[in-house]
Amino acid sequence: MAIKAIPAQPVTRRAVRDLEAAAARGWRALQTDRIGGWLLRAADGFTRRANSCMPLDDPGMALDDAIAAVRDWYAERGLPPCFQVPGPLELALGPALDARGWSRSEDVLVLTADVDDVRAGARDDLPAVRIDDRPDDAWLGCYHYRGDELPEHAIHVLTNADQVGFASVDDAGQRVAIARGAVTDAPSGRRWLGVTAVEVAPTARRRGLGSHVVAGLAAWAARLAATHAYLQVEETNTAAQAAYRKLGFADHHSYHYRSP
Incomplete structure (x- = not known):
């Protein structure tokens, strides 16, 4: 009898949000804030993970305003603005950052x-x-x-x-x-x-x-x-x-x- 291989199930955006929320609690910044579903994190510059914005869900405002608010939040703390962007959660944010000249770096596997x-x-x-x-x-x-x-x-x-x-x-x-x-x-x-x-x-x-x-x-x-x-x-x-x-x-x- 032939055995048919079952392909791996694709990872859903919900599963990515769920895991990244747990990961943010495991490597927790010293200061945090929120813009809707975006998690702002700062830790005096130690590690990008603890000094970047994690866009877990909708920011609850226009993208232009949300991105500007991220820049202002990090500027107030003397830190460069930065996003940590899970691939499945890019959606509208990726093209918006591309249009504003934000560069991409450090691809990481989870x-x-x-x-x-x-x-x-x-x-x-x-x-x-x-x-x-x-x-x-x-x-x-x-x-x-x-x-x-x-x-x-x-x-x-x-x-x-x-x-x-x-x-x-x-x-x-x-x-x-x-x-x-x-x-x-x-x-x-x-x-x-x-x-x-x-x-x-x-x-x-x-x-x-x-x-x-x-x-x-x-x-x-x-x-x-x-x-x-x-x-x-x-x-x-x-x-x-x-x-x-x-x-x-x-x-x-x-x-x-x-x-x-």
Whole structure:
């Protein structure tokens, strides 16, 4: 008997809004505001995610006025205006920004998986993953956002979530891998683990430590009743994508940034 393959169901705009709302709670800015269904976020410039407008739904006013209000809001805080735009939610906003000369940059994939699949990737031959509710100095010393040292206020962004865990793997007294996890609820009620800040020490790479530390976070999140996990990875980072796909992650949607 022939078995017919069932194609993957397309991701709906509702599902994208739901996940991005949960992700915004997992990497929460220090200041937030709203223009209708647009979420404004600022965090003194640390990470584009925490310093950009997420257009989750209709702004409740004419696009011209809404875009101008975004520019004014960021100007008041000494920050450049920026949108984080999920592809399925562009609709009228994308052409409007094109017409105003806003450039597009940094295409990012959002990958999702079942938490149970991810935590099955833990390895007994590697040191155990420890989870703390705050990052210690060794954790912070391992995290280099875009290769740079962290600004002092970064700690406030990293810890600004209701349920956050900082995963560490130590080997022979050295910190060899880290990751950050945040468990948040989407508007639909689905409980997500958001995985960010995955880093492996240069001297410890090619041992599977990145996947191992992510699996440890998934085990922690399962104890908090999270059922699904997401992470963001640049489209050009094919090596990281391959490692995450082995843990069960698959494409959900993509987003990019827009700046004038």
